[in-house]
Amino acid sequence: MFYLKSLSVFLALGLGASGAWASSDTAPKKEETISFLAFGDSGYHYGYQKKSLYKKPLRTLDDFEADYRADWTEDNKPASEFSMPSLYYHQDMGGYIMRSGQQPVADAMKAYCAEKECEFGLMLGDNIYPDGATMGADGVDDAKRFKDLFETPYQGLGANEADFKIYTALGNHDWHTSREGAMAQVAYMEQSDQFYMDGIFYSVKPASAHGEVEIFVIDTEVILSGEGYPEAILNADGSEMKGTGPDDIDPWAMPANDAEKHMVQWLETSLKNSTAKWKFVVAHHPLWSTGGSKFEQARTLRRLLLPMLCDYADVYFAGHEHSLELHTDTCETTPKGRAEKPLVHVLSGAASKERSTHSTFAAYQAKAYPQQTAHYVRGMIWGFTHVELTGDTGVIRMISTPTDGSGKPIVEYEFPIERRSH
Template identity: 30%
Template structure:
């Protein structure tokens, strides 16, 4: 009886989503415009979404709507996740209904059917994290070939953008003695660190971008509590001149730029639930507002725009490519 009741509730929920949706035709995109959006010519364009999988609750639905509009606006190429893809305890298997009610039926706008490159968060490790890798063999758009992996994208002039999608959970010293996150200690952390080092060292890409879950600096809840993961990753990022690091974990939008680092640090963890932030000594921007990040990169610049769940560009910054 319980199973049938759950099924009926899920069907009613999905019916409400469908009935609330507007028809996504040309007039829909003309009517819904992102305020103050900036276009970067001849660029690769992608969105960064974090801490999102909540079955449509909080602001997940409105964020999904504006992600679709942003992908149409910027002619988006793909979508990146910074982890915590499924709250609160991950998923059970590739057949878990959560795939439908928290992913497939939420991100259903026509421009969201591009490649999704996913990373794992700590909440994903509280479930069957291997199932998120295996789902890559079922879904056309979900891509997670391994807990960590690399992608390279070619710009119009032939230069490349190197992107590393890393698994910060086994690298984070905070989880070594926490029973709730015991599964994070199963992967070989040293092996991954050696892989990150070798990937960055061998790369001659014009832009080096790393995607992970845990921020190295935070203006939010974990301000002053990121020393562990920072000590592991920051020396590698600085040594190999990583351009930008995108993380989640904090439920907000942030740009942090400490004086002692050349790496730009961004947080995109406002995909559904949000938490408060504050102005810190290294804060360039921080907002407790639901939303996501839009990134455009060409041969000359990397443009980051933080877009709210109401379709407004809250903040933007541009990193210029240094001339050799």
């Protein structure tokens, strides 16, 4: 775990060392709060597994460990840090797979929202594993898939909020089968009472936030497919290997029309013209992460997105890595240079599947890219993020739930934020 909490930052925002708001005899009247959830990579379900696992199941615990350890070694992760995920014996498959945290995380969000307000949610992509909606190509009706992955786990979430919606982005797994499959998920979300989409990229002001918040959802799988990027490979010391050739992309995820081709320009114009107090950009792929396998995608997105995010946005939300992380970027590499307030980057991709972080890559990244700071990083975890805004300040909370499936929410970390957009 990489963990940093700056007491000076808390005090600057009027917070005590415990994270509680400091009291004062002349304190202003309490402002209304706006609270919401952010969770990604939620679509891992026992009923939808890779065909290769059925053909060659890992029949014993030793089989699973040997396979997992081989991947660990191939990724150049320190052998001393090897850690197994929680496992589930799949009867139909006849072997062990990773345990799904989808329902426990959904239960933890419901439990947390029974105590704290949750006026809307952000769903950060990879909503359907392993290959998105299939239009029946795998022998499963997508109506059943949507029920299993969206309706059943999240039934009752936000029930106490009249205007509750889960604003949704697509991820790379949502695109794996076909463009038609990706669009089938979009169509479901557009017609849902609980979820919300308006195409694969859109902006929206949640009704429950009374115009104070605007969300800008982009499809980074389409953006990256149009740009191309090298495969990400690490050296043995955790440093980035250069010039490794192009990575694979699904050709149907390439931008298919002028609107998709100009998605980045749309985002910049929309952010610049927004009249909302808080501006949040929602995507699947992170700008910064410590897993060690996504840095080429991140580098491409930083080149495209960071200048406008630094100019106009308050927080960037992403998933893709199955971890909980909070980074900041000083913006010093953008054309306008170092920003008065760093850009906050929330990575919340632990909503159903565990994945380790890469400590030697994280150490390399901290030295090679001093503009970014990893304030909190934790892998091999199930969890989600909760954000609470009050006036021009707020608190981001990273919340886990145990892998015993109890659905108990546990606040792991808090980070104060200030509004940075104008």
